[in-house]
Amino acid sequence: MLQGWVIVCASFAYIGFLFAIAFYADKRADQGRSLIATPYIYALSLGVYATAWTFYGSVGRAASDGIGFLPIYLGPTLMMILWWFVVRKIIRISKINRITSLADFVASRYGKSAMLGGLVTIIAVVGILPYISLQLKAISTSFNILLQYPEIVMPTKAGVTRVFNDTAFYIAIFLASFTIAFGTRQLDVAERHEGMVAAIAFESLVKLIAFMAVGIYVTFVMFNGPGEIFDRALAEPALAKLMAPFEGAAGSYTSWIWLTMLSMLAILFLPRQFQVAVVENVDEKHLNKAVWLFPVYMLAINLFVLPIAIGGLLHFQGAHVDADTFVLTLPMAERQELLALLVFIGGLSAATGMVIVETIALSTMVSNDLVMPLLLRVTKLRLMEHHNLTMFLLDIRRAAIMLILMLGYFYYLLAGDAYALVSIGLISFAAVAQFAPAVIGGIYWKNGTRLGALAGLSAGFMVWLYTLMVPAFAKSGWIAEEIIESGPFGIELLKPLELFGLAGLDQMTHAMLWSMLFNVGAYVGVSMLSRQSAAERIQATLFVDVFSQTGERTGFWRGTASVSSLQSLVGRFLGPSRAADLFDTYAKSRGVASAEELESDARLVRFAEIHLAGAIGAASARVMVASVVDEEPLGVDEVMTIIDEASQAIAHSNELKLKQAELEVATRELRTANERLRELDHMKDDFISTVTHELRTPLTSIRAFSEILHDNPELDSAERTRFLSILVKESERLTRLINQVLDLAKLESGAAEWKIAALDLRDIVYDATNATGQLFKSSRIELQTEVPDRLPTVVADRDRLMQVLLNLLSNAIKFCEPGKGQVWVSLRQEGDEVRVDVRDNGIGIAQASQQFIFEKFRQVGNTLTDKPKGTGLGLAICREIVGHFGGRLWVESEPGQGATFSFSLPAGAAPAE
Amino acid sequence: MAKAIAKRSGRGQRLICVFLLGVVLFNFPILALFNVTETIFGIPVLFAYLFFAWALLILLIYVAIERSQ
Numbered sequence: 001m002l003q004g005w006v007i008v009c010a011s012f013a014y015i016g017f018l019f020a021i022a023f024y025a026d027k028r029a030d031q032g033r034s035l036i037a038t039p040y041i042y043a044l045s046l047g048v049y050a051t052a053w054t055f056y057g058s059v060g061r062a063a064s065d066g067i068g069f070l071p072i073y074l075g076p077t078l079m080m081i082l083w084w085f086v087v088r089k090i091i092r093i094s095k096i097n098r099i100t101s102l103a104d105f106v107a108s109r110y111g112k113s114a115m116l117g118g119l120v121t122i123i124a125v126v127g128i129l130p131y132i133s134l135q136l137k138a139i140s141t142s143f144n145i146l147l148q149y150p151e152i153v154m155p156t157k158a159g160v161t162r163v164f165n166d167t168a169f170y171i172a173i174f175l176a177s178f179t180i181a182f183g184t185r186q187l188d189v190a191e192r193h194e195g196m197v198a199a200i201a202f203e204s205l206v207k208l209i210a211f212m213a214v215g216i217y218v219t220f221v222m223f224n225g226p227g228e229i230f231d232r233a234l235a236e237p238a239l240a241k242l243m244a245p246f247e248g249a250a251g252s253y254t255s256w257i258w259l260t261m262l263s264m265l266a267i268l269f270l271p272r273q274f275q276v277a278v279v280e281n282v283d284e285k286h287l288n289k290a291v292w293l294f295p296v297y298m299l300a301i302n303l304f305v306l307p308i309a310i311g312g313l314l315h316f317q318g319a320h321v322d323a324d325t326f327v328l329t330l331p332m333a334e335r336q337e338l339l340a341l342l343v344f345i346g347g348l349s350a351a352t353g354m355v356i357v358e359t360i361a362l363s364t365m366v367s368n369d370l371v372m373p374l375l376l377r378v379t380k381l382r383l384m385e386h387h388n389l390t391m392f393l394l395d396i397r398r399a400a401i402m403l404i405l406m407l408g409y410f411y412y413l414l415a416g417d418a419y420a421l422v423s424i425g426l427i428s429f430a431a432v433a434q435f436a437p438a439v440i441g442g443i444y445w446k447n448g449t450r451l452g453a454l455a456g457l458s459a460g461f462m463v464w465l466y467t468l469m470v471p472a473f474a475k476s477g478w479i480a481e482e483i484i485e486s487g488p489f490g491i492e493l494l495k496p497l498e499l500f501g502l503a504g505l506d507q508m509t510h511a512m513l514w515s516m517l518f519n520v521g522a523y524v525g526v527s528m529l530s531r532q533s534a535a536e537r538i539q540a541t542l543f544v545d546v547f548s549q550t551g552e553r554t555g556f557w558r559g560t561a562s563v564s565s566l567q568s569l570v571g572r573f574l575g576p577s578r579a580a581d582l583f584d585t586y587a588k589s590r591g592v593a594s595a596e597e598l599e600s601d602a603r604l605v606r607f608a609e610i611h612l613a614g615a616i617g618a619a620s621a622r623v624m625v626a627s628v629v630d631e632e633p634l635g636v637d638e639v640m641t642i643i644d645e646a647s648q649a650i651a652h653s654n655e656l657k658l659k660q661a662e663l664e665v666a667t668r669e670l671r672t673a674n675e676r677l678r679e680l681d682h683m684k685d686d687f688i689s690t691v692t693h694e695l696r697t698p699l700t701s702i703r704a705f706s707e708i709l710h711d712n713p714e715l716d717s718a719e720r721t722r723f724l725s726i727l728v729k730e731s732e733r734l735t736r737l738i739n740q741v742l743d744l745a746k747l748e749s750g751a752a753e754w755k756i757a758a759l760d761l762r763d764i765v766y767d768a769t770n771a772t773g774q775l776f777k778s779s780r781i782e783l784q785t786e787v788p789d790r791l792p793t794v795v796a797d798r799d800r801l802m803q804v805l806l807n808l809l810s811n812a813i814k815f816c817e818p819g820k821g822q823v824w825v826s827l828r829q830e831g832d833e834v835r836v837d838v839r840d841n842g843i844g845i846a847q848a849s850q851q852f853i854f855e856k857f858r859q860v861g862n863t864l865t866d867k868p869k870g871t872g873l874g875l876a877i878c879r880e881i882v883g884h885f886g887g888r889l890w891v892e893s894e895p896g897q898g899a900t901f902s903f904s905l906p907a908g909a910a911p912a913e
Numbered sequence: 914m915a916k917a918i919a920k921r922s923g924r925g926q927r928l929i930c931v932f933l934l935g936v937v938l939f940n941f942p943i944l945a946l947f948n949v950t951e952t953i954f955g956i957p958v959l960f961a962y963l964f965f966a967w968a969l970l971i972l973l974i975y976v977a978i979e980r981s982q
Binding site: 066067071074078081084085226227228230231234240241243244245246253256260288289291296299303306 | 924925928931932935936939940941944945948949950951952954955956957958959960963964967968970971974975978979
């Protein structure tokens with residue numbers, strides 16, 4: 001029954017069914033009813049960890065090491081516990097930054113470094129090649145064995161000369177076409193493949209069921225339960241050793257411990273695990289179930305490994321049957337055709353699942369982090385001018401997938417026979433483990449630098465090449481085997497399997513020890529010695545502090561770009577209509593009607609960059625955006641400030657602080673305003689009481705003298721005349737006071753009328769001195785005037801200026817001692833001002849008093865004892881008038897030395913002759 | 914908010930404890946105790962122990978994660 005065409009048809013039917021699932025899941029995703037948005041599918045898709053290695057290889061390992069196959073699954077179980085810390089953080093970072101591969105993650109963390117992204121890609125591709133060759137080997141071996149049914153014949157591998165007759169070659173071609181059809185149908189902005197995830201989850205179920213079926217068949221049908229298998233094994237010394245494989249000494253556990261650690265790192269850093277766990281993750285919450293569901297899956301698929309291995313050893317005693325094939329050959333030996341076919345399909349699903357996800361993840365890396373950055377730098381290609389690069393990108397990925405599988409095939413040709421399945425896979429584990437320092441350090445240690453990461457990765461990778469790849473090639477005969485036995489050029493210290501003379505460890509432990517030592521050492525050491533650039537510093541903070549950020553980051557960016565140029569840029573990679581959709585949706589989320597109305601701010605640029613990053617990687621997206629954005633580079637100082645505020649918790653508290661400071665300022669302003677108001681209120685009260693007081697004084701005397709006149713008709717006429725003249729004088733004073741109060745009120749309220757004209761101040765001085773001439777004579781005070789020949793005119797009201805001068809002159813008379821007094825009036829030009837001085841040699845004004853004599857009702861001297869000589873409003877009015885014309889009025893004086901009242905007015909017109 | 918944080922850190926602590934327990938269970942010298950060529954219920958002791966410890970660990974992860982939900 002099991003002819004070649006049956007096997008091939010069954011395989012194609014199975015693959016066809018996978019396509020149907022993927023197609024259905026993609027359709028559901030387009031409808032917004034995602035099939036994979038459940039933690040169960042997420043946990044099953046993580047089962048892509050179990051490959052042909054698990055399906056066929058574990059039994060092979062168990063047949064030689066007993067329980068030694070188990071660390072590969074115990075490590076991930078331990079790591080799953082830490083997932084809640086590590087992977088949750090990686091997922092959060094990746095979602096915020098639209099990271100779509102491990103290479104992108106590392107490049108992005110260390111300042112969007114294209115070089116690092118390229119290095120990670122190269123390490124990943126080279127490192128994974130053995131792993132892919134393992135799958136090819138497993139499928140072709142199982143196919144060839146099944147083809148011989150019912151005979152059990154171990155196939156011999158084809159030589160390089162017979163490539164075109166080699167099953168593995170066609171399987172590689174087939175897997176590549178299959179993966180291309182599967183994973184590169186369209187370019188997704190987030191690099192998510194819902195259909196693929198659904199198919200992978202299904203494959204996880206198939207391989208689990210197939211393996212359990214064989215396990216149950218072997219354990220309970222071929223043998224009479226595990227008890228019989230193990231009892232028979234214990235009876236044979238060679239097999240009994242497998243039950244307790246550790247030698248007595250603690251040292252024999254080293255390999256076990258290293259394998260556990262190695263697989264802990266592998267579950268994090270295998271490109272396909274990163275793809276399903278991080279990139280394809282729908283909801284962070286799915287982790288909660290996955291962290292215990294996935295270990296349950298691993299436990300289940302490992303339950304029957306040892307019974308099958310021992311069962312196979314017991315059954316095929318002495319026969320030439322490779323333990324790696326027991327899973328298939330045991331049912332074949334029992335003539336269980338259907339079960340054998342199911343096993344083959346199970347193995348196929350384990351291998352295809354791995355190859356699909358791994359090569360898709362790797363092709364994303366190759367196109368985004370290796371090819372695109374290079375092509376974009378080659379200006380000759382004028383890549384920037386293409387309008388739609390979507391197809392171009394997809395073609396790069398298709399080529400990458402084909403190339404990776406071909407390289408995998410050639411590795412299989414070169415080194416595939418040297419080791420058993422598990423040993424081949426472990427070489428790949430050791431390669432991806434090299435990412436650990438840069439990634440783990442990158443998300444927990446802000447000071448890890450780009451140079452440090454480059455140094456660490458390079459050092460680790462070199463040691464890996466030397467201690468694992470070189471021996472593998474040497475064993476296959478592609479390199480002279482002397483290098484293993486006596487070291488390169490006969491240098492014993494550099495023997496690849498006993499580097500620096502470290503002997504006694506198994507190959508994997510030895511390689512891991514040295515590569516990790518060099519990797520971590522170089523990463524930490526160089527990080528300490530090198531400095532981070534501004535961009536690195538920003539990314540480091542964003543990665544390490546990802547959980548303290550909330551909401552959308554606006555981005556640290558200054559510069560300008562037009563919305564249309566950004567949209568057309570995104571359109572080139574994602575297709576114009578997709579870009580238009582994205583920008584319109586974004587516009588709506590920002591509350592504007594269409595993309596044209598968007599403001600081109602930092603947030604928009606970041607939006608564009610993030611979506612580009614999804615398609616072409618962070619480093620390339622950075623370059624692309626920079627090409628259309630007119631960017632102002634950030635200064636180091638600014639960046640340092642930004643860093644200080646980077647975590648939003650700090651920013652938030654800063655905002656609060658700022659608000660508090662603003663409040664304090666406002667409060668202070670309010671308080672001063674309030675004080676000013678209270679002062680004004682106080683002044684108003686003062687003014688009213690002063691005015692009332694001032695009014696009352698003349699009124700009181702008027703009333704008193706009127707009463708005397710009224711009550712004493714017998715007063716002689718001389719007395720009567722004297723009293724009447726007092727009455728007249730007091731009424732005049734009262735009138736003057738009221739006039740002045742009204743005048744001042746008018747001036748202050750701005751209601752006064754002004755007759756503006758260009759005036760010659762010499763005339764006014766002349767008039768004023770004439771008007772007061774009589775007063776000076778009667779007071780026996782000498783008046784001298786000093787007037788220049790030429791003087792600019794001033795623009796003012798003649799009567800008002802006259803009022804000012806008269807006031808100053810009469811004040812001068814008031815404070816001079818009659819007979820001795822002297823008053824000087826001088827007029828001169830000072831710059832573009834005309835200045836008038838009225839100087840007297842009177843009693844002078846104390847410094848303290850000079851400040852308030854211009855205020856209302858403030859007079860020098862004790863108003864209670866001295867009879868006031870004026871209303872106390874004159875100078876206030878004068879200052880108001882001078883101020884109105886843009887001038888100043890001030891006093892200079894010393895007690896006993898006289899006083900000089902001066903005012904100046906801006907010169908207004910051509911000098912008057 | 915404070916309650917949520919307390920809840921979360923509680924979960925974190927429980928997970929760390931489970932992790933450390935796992936490290937101890939799957940390591941020398943505990944492993945050495947079971948490295949004997951004997952069977953229990955017909956199953957080799959080391960094999961039985963590892964799978965039992967593994968299942969126990971998964972149960973503890975389940976408790977640590979789900980109990981706080």
